[in-house]
Every structure is written in structure tokens, then in C-alpha cells.
Amino acid sequence: MSDGPLVDIIAGARPNFMKIAPIIRAIEARRASGSTLRWRLVHTGQHYDARMSADFFEQLHIPKPDANLEVGSGTQAEQTAAIMVRYEQLLLQARCQLCLVVGDVTSTMACAIVAQKLCIPVAHVEAGIRSGDWSMPEEINRMVTDAITNYFFTTSEVANGNLRQAGVSDERIFFVGNTMIDTLLANRSRFKQPAFWEQSGLVPGQYLVMTMHRPANVDSEHAFHAVLQAIASGVQGRKVVFPVHPRTAKTLSALGALPNHLVLVDPQPYLEFNYLVAHAMAVITDSGGVTEETTVMGIPCITMRNTTERPETVTMGTNELIGTDPAALRPALDRLFTGQWKQGAVPPLWDGRSSERIAARLDELLGNANAT
Ligand code: UD1
Numbered sequence: 001m002s003d004g005p006l007v008d009i010i011a012g013a014r015p016n017f018m019k020i021a022p023i024i025r026a027i028e029a030r031r032a033s034g035s036t037l038r039w040r041l042v043h044t045g046q047h048y049d050a051r052m053s054a055d056f057f058e059q060l061h062i063p064k065p066d067a068n069l070e071v072g073s074g075t076q077a078e079q080t081a082a083i084m085v086r087y088e089q090l091l092l093q094a095r096c097q098l099c100l101v102v103g104d105v106t107s108t109m110a111c112a113i114v115a116q117k118l119c120i121p122v123a124h125v126e127a128g129i130r131s132g133d134w135s136m137p138e139e140i141n142r143m144v145t146d147a148i149t150n151y152f153f154t155t156s157e158v159a160n161g162n163l164r165q166a167g168v169s170d171e172r173i174f175f176v177g178n179t180m181i182d183t184l185l186a187n188r189s190r191f192k193q194p195a196f197w198e199q200s201g202l203v204p205g206q207y208l209v210m211t212m213h214r215p216a217n218v219d220s221e222h223a224f225h226a227v228l229q230a231i232a233s234g235v236q237g238r239k240v241v242f243p244v245h246p247r248t249a250k251t252l253s254a255l256g257a258l259p260n261h262l263v264l265v266d267p268q269p270y271l272e273f274n275y276l277v278a279h280a281m282a283v284i285t286d287s288g289g290v291t292e293e294t295t296v297m298g299i300p301c302i303t304m305r306n307t308t309e310r311p312e313t314v315t316m317g318t319n320e321l322i323g324t325d326p327a328a329l330r331p332a333l334d335r336l337f338t339g340q341w342k343q344g345a346v347p348p349l350w351d352g353r354s355s356e357r358i359a360a361r362l363d364e365l366l367g368n369a370n371a372t
Contacts, residue, residue, distance in 0.1 A: 004036025005097040005366040007123075008115070011065075012044035012083070012107025015180075015289045017056035018270060019102040019125060022182035024062065026359035035363050040096060044083045044107040045070040049246065055269040060183065076106060076137055083110035091118050097366060098123055101145060102179070104288075104309075109141040116148040123365075125179060125358065127152035128159030128168075131309040135216065138288075142309070151365060153358050156312050156347060176357040177349030180289055181296055184274065185352035191275035200239065200263045204279040207238055207263075213245035214286040216324060217304060223324075224251050227304065230326035231284065232259035234333040240284070241276055243268045282336050284329070291319040296350060300341040302332050318344035 007027070011020045020041070027039050043065035047053045056062065069086040071079055083106065091114065099115030101108040102125040112122045124145050131139050146152070152168060154160050155178040163173050210231065218224050231240060241263045244252060258264070268276065274293065277283055282300040283290060288310055294301035295317025303321050313319035318341070322328040335341060362368075 004038055004368050006038045006040055006095075007098045007100050007362060007366075008091075008096040008111075009039050009041050010044065010087075010099065010101045010107055010111040011041065011062075012046035012071075012111075013105040014047050014052050014056065014267075015287075016102050016105060016107065017053070017060060017062060018183040018289075019179045021060040021062050022179050022186065022355035023100070023102075023125070023358055026355035027362070029356070030359050030363060035359075035368060037359070037363055037366065037368050040067070040094075041065045042087065042090065042111070043068045044087070044111070045072055046079060046083070046105065046107045048072055049267075051267040051269070052246065059270050060187070079106045080110045083107055084114050087111050087114045088118070091115065091120065096120060098362070100125065100362075102126055104129075104138040104141045104145070106137065106141060109144045112145045112148055121150040122148060123151040123153060123362070124149040125153045126155055126159075128154050128161075128163040128173070129156070129309040130162050131307040133307045136214070139309070151361075153354075153361075155350075155354075156310075158311055174357070174361050175349065176361070177351060177354035178292060178347075179354045179358070180292055181350040182352050182355045183270075184293055184296055187271060187274070188278075190271055191278055192269075192271040193275055194265070194268060194272040196263070196265060200241070202239060202241065202263075202279075205281050207280060208235060208240045208282050208284060209276050209280045210240050210242045210262075210284045211245070211290055212242075212284075212286050212304070213247050214305070215247070217286050218245075218248045218251050221251055221254050224248075225255055226326045227329075228255075228259060228262070230329040232261065234330045235261065236333075236337070237261060238281070239263055241265065241280075243273060243276075282341070291317070292350075294318055295344050296346055298344055300336055302329070302336070304329075312347040316345050316347050318342065 071082040100123045101112050115122050152173045153176045239261050243265050283294050284302045286304045291301050291313040295313045301319040306323050322332050
């Protein structure tokens with residue numbers, strides 16, 4: 001088979017891994033039927049703990065990265081700078097024909113800038129979503145990335161509208177659906193009960209899952225303590241399983257005694273985390289991706305944020321934004337426990353086939369003559 005165009009696939013942080021896994025699989029499926037499109041997996045090393053990275057590669061059968069930039073932790077600027085310097089070195093040694101970035105993490109933005117400055121076109125998966133909240137680093141990453149993206153792969157009509165409003169022409173917008181949901185649907189039958197399930201006395205439908213890692217919620221000890229107290233009194237004795245993100249762990253360790261119905265566990269691998277969500281009564285979170293997964297699984301989701309870049313999880317799905325004031329938790333939980341939470345629907349094209357659409361489009365965009 002002759003060498004076709006090379007696409008760099010960039011992954012850096014936990015929420016990237018479930019988005020790239022099905023894209024790689026879809027490109028491989030096309031190669032098996034004649035496409036010569038090639039890919040090179042670049043891990044920036046933004047997330048490096050086994051529980052934030054390697055576990056996901058293993059469970060989702062993601063191949064070993066071709067390059068690991070090993071940038072590690074740092075401030076926003078330090079991480080951005082380190083990723084840019086190291087990715088530029090890689091591209092100067094071996095160019096690709098397209099740089100494909102996913103999501104909104106620091107690695108997404110940093111690699112897009114480097115590629116575009118070397119005149120390598122950029123494709124952005126999950127383009128066009130906006131929260132309007134400039135205090136979140138992810139929003140800056142989204143805006144900067146989309147300002148220098150050539151090909152926009154989108155998850156929703158709202159994203160398409162945002163891009164059109166910013167002056168992006170229709171021929172560059174490809175509404176493909178949600179690759180994170182490709183992974184969810186492909187792995188649903190593999191979800192795995194975590195080892196602590198029995199010992200923690202968890203019963204399907206009778207516990208909640210909580211995730212919290214946004215700086216606005218967890219960086220202040222005082223504010224985070226108030227959130228935990230509000231959850232403790234609001235859940236009326238029910239257990240709350242809380243996989244603790246490394247950023248959150250730093251704050252938690254300073255808090256001392258915690259409400260005893262909180263089941264504190266390490267960050268969970270993909271299959272265990274989604275088993276927990278699938279069997280939960282509800283989820284309390286400040287993550288964006290989790291609101292999409294709960295929408296597809298039909299699990300009520302209480303989001304402690306004032307804005308969302310994924311409005312369809314609220315307008316169509318099971319998600320509700322309650323803001324960051326802990327006082328809002330009690331009424332939301334009361335509605336949940338009295339069976340008044342809304343029923344949701346799954347947004348258009350979140351059907352498990354988004355990555356196939358992306359791979360087909362990549363062949364077309366790169367003029368890959370041998371593509372089927
Ligand atoms: C990043 C993403 C966020 C995503 C989140 C999911 C950006 C701007 N933010 O935020 O969109 O929702 O990942 O996890 O890219 N740490 C470890 N081990 C690791 C990774 C991080 O201990 O493997 C520590 C770091 O030292 C740091 C903290 O966790 O103190 C935060 O990590 P960082 O990657 O800076 O941002 P996140 O808050 O994880």
C-alpha cells in the first residue's frame with residue numbers, strides 16, 4: 001500500500017482519550033478497505049498519572065503513542081509553552097499533512113497554533129461550542145483553536161450556528177455528532193463494576209456519583225467545604241461516590257474530617273466510572289463531558305456551573321445547571337428524590353457513528369485518491 005497523507009492525532013488530557021479512540025479505529029477500518037490515510041498519535045503528556053492516562057489507553061485499546069512530549073504539570077502558560085516547543089520540534093523533524101485536535105484542553109490549543117504556524121491545516125473535533133465564560137481556560141482554548149482551524153467537526157446545530165456567526169463558511173463545517181458518545185456506545189456492554197462496589201455497600205439506583213475539579217469549585221477550601229456540606233445534608237443519608245481528581249485531592253487533603261457517606265475513591269478508569277454512572281440515581285458534576293454521557297444514558301445530572309458550552313444537554317437532555325452556590329443543591333436534590341426530574345432525549349447524530357463520518361471526510365479533504 002502506498003504512503004498516503006499523514007494526520008497527526010493530538011491527545012493530552014483525560015477527556016481527549018475517549019474522543020480519539022474511535023477516530024483511530026475508524027481510520028483503521030478505512031485503511032482495511034483501501035484507504036492509504038496514515039495517522040500518528042501524539043500524546044503531549046499533559047496528563048501523565050496512570051489513572052488519568054494509561055488506564056484509558058489500556059481499556060479503550062488505544063495504540064501506544066508514536067510520540068510522547070512528556071510536558072507534565074505547570075501553569076497554563078508553562079504547559080502551553082512546553083507543548084508548543086516540543087510539538088514544533090516534532091513537526092520540524094517529520095511534518096504531517098493535517099493536525100487533528102479534539103476538545104478544549106491546553107494541548108488542543110497549543111498544538112493547533114504550532115501546526116497552523118507551520119502552514120499545516122488544522123481540523124478541530126468538537127469545534128464551535130461556547131460557554132461565553134472567559135474565566136474558564138477551556139473557553140479560551142476553544143476560541144483560539146477555532147480562530148485558526150481549517151476544518152470544523154461539530155457535535156450540534158448550536159455549534160454550527162456559533163461558527164457561522166463567527167464568519168466560518170458552511171463548506172468548512174461538518175456536523176458529524178459526538179465522538180465521546182461513539183466510545184460510550186461502543187463500550188456500554190463492557191462497563192465494569194469497580195472493586196470497591198460490594199465493600200462500599202452500593203445498590204443500583206440508590207447512590208449518587210459526584211465529580212468536581214473546576215478551579216472555580218475546588219481551588220478554595222472554604223467554598224469547596226460548603227459544597228460538600230450542602231451535598232451531605234441534601235442527599236439525606238444516600239451514598240455519594242466521589243472519584244477525586246488530582247486537583248481536587250489537593251484541596252480535600254486540607255479539609256480534615258469529611259461527611260462519612262461520601263465514598264472517596266481514586267480517579268476511576270473509563271469502564272468503572274461509566275458503570276458507576278449507568279447505575280446511579282443521579283450525578284452531581286462540574287464536568288462538560290459527563291453531562292453528555294448522562295444525557296445519553298438518561299441519568300439525571302446536576303451541574304454546578306453557571307454556564308455550559310453543551311446547551312443541548314440541558315434543552316434536550318437530563319442535565320440542569322444550578323450555578324455554583326451550594327444553597328441551590330438542596331432544592332435540586334429534593335426534586336430528584338420526589339421523582340420530579342425531567343426525562344431527556346438524545347441529541348441528533350449522537351449515534352455512535354461520528355468517527356466514521358470524520359474518517360470519511362478526512363480522506364476527502366486530503367484528496368486521498370485511494371480512498372474507497
Ligand atoms: C484538564 C483540562 C480540563 C479537563 C480536565 C480533566 C485544561 C485547561 N483543562 O484540567 O478541561 O476537564 O483536565 O481531567 O486543559 N495532575 C496530576 N496528575 C495528572 C494530571 C494532572 O497530578 O496526570 C495534577 C496537576 O499537577 C495539576 C492538577 O492535577 O496540579 C491539574 O491538572 P491540569 O492538567 O493542569 O488541569 P486539569 O484541572 O486536570
